[in-house]
Amino acid sequence: MEELKLRAPAKLNLHLEVVKKRNDGFHDLSSLFTLIELFDDITLKKNSNSIELIESIPIKQNIVLKAANLLKDLFSVKEGVKIELVKSIPDQKGLGGGSSDAASTLLGLRKFWNLDISDQDLAEIALELGSDVPFFLYGKTAWAEGRGEVLAEYPYQKKYYLLFLPALKISTKNAFEKASFVPGPKINKKNFTSDQSFNSFEVWIRRTYSEMDEAFNNLRLIGEPKLSGTGSTVFLEFDNKSAAKSAQKHFPELVLTKSLERSPLMQIIE
Numbered sequence: 001m002e003e004l005k006l007r008a009p010a011k012l013n014l015h016l017e018v019v020k021k022r023n024d025g026f027h028d029l030s031s032l033f034t035l036i037e038l039f040d041d042i043t044l045k046k047n048s049n050s051i052e053l054i055e056s057i058p059i060k061q062n063i064v065l066k067a068a069n070l071l072k073d074l075f076s077v078k079e080g081v082k083i084e085l086v087k088s089i090p091d092q093k094g095l096g097g098g099s100s101d102a103a104s105t106l107l108g109l110r111k112f113w114n115l116d117i118s119d120q121d122l123a124e125i126a127l128e129l130g131s132d133v134p135f136f137l138y139g140k141t142a143w144a145e146g147r148g149e150v151l152a153e154y155p156y157q158k159k160y161y162l163l164f165l166p167a168l169k170i171s172t173k174n175a176f177e178k179a180s181f182v183p184g185p186k187i188n189k190k191n192f193t194s195d196q197s198f199n200s201f202e203v204w205i206r207r208t209y210s211e212m213d214e215a216f217n218n219l220r221l222i223g224e225p226k227l228s229g230t231g232s233t234v235f236l237e238f239d240n241k242s243a244a245k246s247a248q249k250h251f252p253e254l255v256l257t258k259s260l261e262r263s264p265l266m267q268i269i270e
Contacts, residue, residue, distance in 0.1 A: 094229025
């Protein structure tokens, strides 16, 4: 294979509950993930025997390189690959761009290098890279538990979203270290309803960053603002495009997108 083009979608957490800290230092979560129509583009090209990454926006210690090197080392791959990454998903915004890029790299290289790896084994490799990476391999709306790797299909709903993307970047590691979590009755797939949704990081982020608290207060004018992931993206949900566009007139800087039923990556899985 000479070239393979991939589209890596972003995600939103429609619900994110930190249940408890685990003995391994990670946290148990209960979360509802949906994919959205916002993409990074990745192209894999034949290379001699080395791995080369060309980035539209340089990212320190890019997880794409880590994913490619991990596969190459685990399976003693002799071939190399040139990876061209064009970013549209802003990083450290709770949209999962890095995790999606990593999942795309794993799936793409399995096909590009013709590796005999089961979906289950690939998911275990994905978890080594990050807790959100297995979801992007799953490729559709899902309820997640454990670190985020225990995934169950959840009914897809076509929704439109307005995204507030502040300049503020919040690292996931820092958010988990600094935020305090109040344990409560765990919400799960069976008992969840949309009016129960919350994000365990919202209180900490609003208390820590005044611009985030201001954004939540301002956006209440047009709907119910919610936080994705560990931040800093704030989103509002709408049932149809016309309602979303009408609300957008009040805040033209908001980005309009919609939910995605299936990841484009599913085309190379099936």
